[in-house]
Amino acid sequence: MELTLWTYEGPPHVGAIRVAASMRGVHLVLHAPQGDTYADLLFTMIERDGKRPPVTYTTFQARDLGASTAEKFLNTLQAAYDHHKPSLLLVADSCTAELLQDQPGTLAETAGLPVPVVPLEMAAYSRKENWGASETFYHLVRAVLSAQRNAEEKPRDDGSSNRRRTVNLLGPTKLGFRCRDDIQEIQRLLQSVGIGVNVVAPLDADIHDISRIPEADANVCLYPEVALTTCTWLERNFGQPVIRTVPLGFGATQDFLAELAGVLQVDISAEAVADCRLPWYSRSVDSTYLTGKRVFVFGDGMHAMTCARVAQQEMGFEVVGLGTYSREMAREVRAVAKELGIEALITDDHMVVEQAVSELRPELVLGTQMERHIAKRLGIGCAVISTPAHVQDYPARFSPQMGVEGANVLFDTWVHPLIMGLEEHLLHMFRDDFEFNDHAAPSHLSHGEGTLMAVEDTNVVALEGVHWEDGAEKELKKIPFFVRGKAKRNTERYAEEHGLTAIDIETLYEAKAHYSR
């Protein structure tokens, strides 16, 4: 048993629903009690889907247990088929049904439906949502392709012809982070370098598209949490190489194109990324103030790793913490952290993450919806880079994270919670102006949204057992309010560590010297 207050991922069957909901003509019959139907609202409310996800729940009740849950499953399966007429059915157990051992997969095979039925095993008591999505995608692709395997073994191209190269973009799903926009951006990028997109899946794909996957020259594993298992299987069985670089960030987009060029044996001009504004924006003097800003990065494995690189190399931040809740990606994330000279935080316990953030005292948090809450509580600016995300992270505007435009979006979004460079100087210069007071926040931040007021507000009370002497308190007030909270905290921490009960001006400056780098 594990005490869980908030969870980063849902159960594995939610991953299965994500895959089904992403596709056309696929329906999932889920053996589950009625409460599990809450999953619908993830799609219709968070992602504002105009359709219910294509899932029928058996909604068995206590009175069905023992005798008739299996029968209920079969009836539901038939009714779902009759009503929705899908071209492929997925069947799975939810956590409760797993305990009943009705074996819906085996039952479904006996039902004699005229469409392929793919049974899924969701391992609800050890696995989670992304794993569920990965398993579902893999079993679905395997089921469709195994049926036609050998039938049409396409001769692989020798690389000499001028045939246009194509790739598949694998892994985007509903409820993923900005998948819809990423796909659009990557398609545009590939088109600009003359590479075709054969199939995008699962998002918007149908079974026919899945059957065409082997026709591409390579598979781009865009979202490894969902697609890596499938890509690896395709590599083994269809000899399709896997493009592993995820084009998230300016440098990663260049590397992605380089990897494509190597694997597909084509020339790709550097011009493809020339119109990206991130490099110039980051080099412009206004951005000097971004230098060395302490950043904490947490998310799913892929987003955490790629964003850490952007933060460090492309924004000039200092990544002071990096972690993921994706245990499947722990090894890779640890390696990236090691390169950054830090230790990765691999946990799905948000309380542990909160502890780490409050100890590291970053100036910016790049995280999920959970870290947004943590950051809000600690009075630190935050930008969301990964699921789990809130409805506002599914914006109306085009807002990719990947590719050229994605890099631009990252720059804008991450800078926003920080105070603008010039404005920082002005705040300092005019702090004694009578019209300017401690309650004025930078103009682009509405009240309570940014990092500063919150720092003030959360720190009005001194640490227990530490007393501020008058002189020190007055001195503290002279420090610009946007760094005052930090100065206060540092001083108190310093006093505590040195066993001081009173803080005088001396302590204040000793602490300042101690913490300055």
Next chain:
Amino acid sequence: MTADVIAVSEVTPERFQPLQERGQRAVFCGLTSIIWLHRKIQDAFFLVVGSRTCAHLIQSAAGVMIFAEPRFGTAVLGDRDLAGMADCHDELDRVVAQVLARRPELKSIFLVGSCPSEVIKLDLDNAAGRLGREYEGQVRFVSFSGSGIETTFTQGEDNCLASLASDLPEDTTSEERLLVVGTVPDIVEDQFRRLFSQLGIEHVDFFPGSQSTDLPAVGGNTKLLLAQPFLGETLRALEGRGATLLPAPFPLGAEGSEAWFRAAANAYGVTVEKQQAVLQPPLQRAKAALGKYHSELSGKSFSMLPDSQLEIPLARFLARECGMTPKEVGTPYFDARVMAEEVPLLPSGVDWVEGQDLDPALDRVRATRPDLTVCGLGIANPLEAEGLRTKWSIELLFTPIQGFEQAGDLAELFARPLRRERALEVGSWS
């Protein structure tokens, strides 16, 4: 599985027989009640013993994440727990100790059963007894089921209060006590208290109250007023303690609120003059507030998909006080006893449905195209996308809607989607 929905021509308690529908349900499970119960009972922690699904349900159904550390959590069962029952109780003890270490100020812990804990027959009553003895004098342990195989949505509160009922102290005085049963927002509770006191009704308790240590006494002199329409089990448990029910409709709308207060006033022998003097001013205010919505709502049709058990009293309110026309009204289950005073007030010519079969029910909504469909969060946007206007029902549990002063707010909840449709010029819904 599905039969045709038939109209009930004449509504009398005897003849009110909703059509039974069986099939796919789209209702939350009882765990959802924790979202408002934990706000109300401020010294308690709700510990679900369940799966990651259960944890995910509560956090998703709440829609927003409660900013501070929540007073609920899930002890998520893992493969290890399922392997052998023996250590499940040890594990639970460990998790409880963890919760108490983080929050030593807690006075009560509710152990909430889920589908997985019930299927593996983890005995939480037993665990509550054992833990109760272990933490004797510090923390009270109560268990109840919020599982989806036993409960729908608001039934979680019913089970919670029913299990607390046996813990209420025995009333040994000879005074008459009034017990208002069902979670209402604090603002509503305060309004109700003022009116009861103006009516001269003393010894009024609310159950649940904000402190789990401060449980109201109950006994043969206790009279019950139900503030919520989903408390059948709680009612039976309190009757088992000697209390008697004051039959009344629910305090929704001006009419419902008036009848509800009068039920209490009559039972306490409050004179007609005094009742008039106390109840008229808020009643007139409520009517005035509702009057403003009449032109917006009257003549509009609505359907309700089964959700919170509030459907029947709300349909009564919308039909009688807002002039709306119910087409089909579904409710997860029908408790004749609890609804006894509502049924005679219901309009005829409505298709009443008990239970659910989602796909056919949605097809009927598509066919009849009501002006407004009251439904769960999962279904609202899909219906909007098909050109239908909706009101999500969960808001009816999170916002203050009971009593005179909230009658206008209640109408507003239904009027807003319709007003929005008129206000927007971004392409039509239909």
